[in-house]
Every structure is written in C-alpha cells, then in structure tokens.
Amino acid sequence: NAGVTQTPKFQVLKTGQSMTLQCAQDMNHEYMSWYRQDPGMGLRLIHYSVGAGITDQGEVPNGYNVSRSTTEDFPLRLLSAAPSQTSVYFCASSNRDRSHEQYFGPGTRLTVT
Amino acid sequence: DQQVKQNSPSLSVQEGRISILNCDYTNSMFDYFLWYKKYPAEGPTFLISISSIKDKNEDGRFTVFLNKSAKHLSLHIVPSQPGDSAVYFCAASTASGGSYIPTFGRGTSLIVHP
Numbered sequence: 210n211a212g213v214t215q216t217p218k219f220q221v222l223k224t225g226q227s228m229t230l231q232c233a234q235d236m237n238h239e240y241m242s243w244y245r246q247d248p249g250m251g252l253r254l255i256h257y258s259v260g261a262g263i264t265d266q267g268e269v270p271n272g273y274n275v276s277r278s279t280t281e282d283f284p285l286r287l288l289s290a291a292p293s294q295t296s297v298y299f300c301a302s303s304n305r306d307r308s309h310e311q312y313f314g315p316g317t318r319l320t321v322t
Numbered sequence: 323d324q325q326v327k328q329n330s331p332s333l334s335v336q337e338g339r340i341s342i343l344n345c346d347y348t349n350s351m352f353d354y355f356l357w358y359k360k361y362p363a364e365g366p367t368f369l370i371s372i373s374s375i376k377d378k379n380e381d382g383r384f385t386v387f388l389n390k391s392a393k394h395l396s397l398h399i400v401p402s403q404p405g406d407s408a409v410y411f412c413a414a415s416t417a418s419g420g421s422y423i424p425t426f427g428r429g430t431s432l433i434v435h436p
Binding site: 213240242244249250251252253254257267268299301308309310311312313314315316 | 328365415422
C-alpha cells in the first residue's frame with residue numbers, strides 16, 4: 210500500500226512554462242485535495258474533488274487547473290508558471306466517511322524563476 | 323481572513339514537560355477540529371481530532387481540548403519527547419456540499435529539548 214504518491218519531488222520551471230504535478234492514491238479514497246505550503250502561511254487549499262468527475266475550487270485556485278477522471282489520480286496543472294507559484298505542493302486524500310482525516314503525499318517542491 | 327489562527331509560530335519545551343499548543347477559530351459552523359504533525363521534507367500526518375459535540379479527546383500522550391464558547395482549542399502533549407519536535411497544524415472543517423475539507427492554521431513549530 211503506497212498511500213499517496215506525488216511526482217516529481219522537485220521541479221524548476223521558467224516563468225511562462227506549463228507543467229503537471231502528478232498525484233495518485235491507492236486507498237480507494239473518494240476525496241482528494243491539493244494544497245500549497247508557503248513560509249508562514251500554513252497549508253492553503255487550491256482545488257479539491259469529492260469523486261471522479263467532480264472538482265471544486267479552494268482558497269487559492271487562480272493559475273491552476275485540475276481534473277479527476279479516475280478515483281486514483283488527481284493531477285494539478287500549472288497553466289503558465291509565475292514566480293508567485295514557487296511553493297511546496299501537497300496532495301491529500303481521504304475517505305468519504307472520515308473526510309476530515311486526510312492522508313498527505315510527500316510533497317513537490319516547485320521553484321519558478 | 324484567517325478562520326483558523328495559531329498565534330504562536332514557535333514553542334520550546336524541555337523533554338518530559340508538558341507542551342501546550344493553542345488554536346483559535348472564527349467560524350462557528352466548524353464541525354471537526356484536527357491536529358496534524360509535520361516533519362521537514364515530509365507531508366503532514368493526522369494526529370488527533372475532536373468533534374464539536376465533545377470538549378476533550380485523548381489518545382495516549384496527546385489530548386485535545388475544545389472550548390466552543392471561546393472558539394479555542396488546544397493540544398496537550400504529556401510528557402514531551404524530542405521526537406515530538408515538528409510543526410503542528412491546527413485545522414477545522416465543516417460540511418460544504420457534503421465534504422469536510424479542512425481549513426488549516428499557519429502552524430506552530432515545537433522544539434523539545436533533551
């Protein structure tokens with residue numbers, strides 16, 4: 210049971226480039242979320258999904274897209290990277306019955322120059 | 323506007339003593355309150371939770387207290403151990419469209435000295 214996996218672990222982008230952060234979970238969890246962590250800012254919700262085909266915006270959605278075509282995968286797309294998107298990104302999943310107890314991946318550290 | 327506030331960025335405690343981490347919230351609709359622990363270069367891990375209908379939940383060395391009238395919760399760690407040194411995030415959630423996606427505070431860095 211791998212839990213929540215994220216790739217890549219590290220990424221450097223130039224301003225304007227696009228990329229996709231991958232997230233997968235093997236726990237058959239209905240709910241999945243993307244957070245970013247910035248120094249002194251805690252974890253801020255970007256987008257979340259309560260099931261395949263259903264996504265919704267969180268606190269800081271601008272500049273990011275998500276889709277949920279399967280239960281297992283929840284990729285996060287940066288459309289045109291900006292230095293303000295330099296951050297550590299965490300993906301999380303949870304069971305519908307205990308959706309407040311989230312399982313987090315190890316994170317992706319993204320630097321945009 | 324922050325709905326979950328952790329006003330102490332850091333806390334230093336001697337091994338064996340009690341660590342008390344505090345958290346305040348503003349949204350009276352929150353149903354669950356949670357604490358997550360995070361080590362450097364790792365994702366947060368769920369530690370303990372409490373429902374809004376309770377005022378205390380205990381799990382081994384960890385106890386969470388909830389004071390709804392004051393919109394305040396705290397995490398007590400007794401006795402503190404060096405391995406408890408980590409960043410602790412307070413979080414709260416309410417059903418939004420049927421989901422309980424948590425809102426997180428900014429974290430408190432706990433250092434337990436041997």
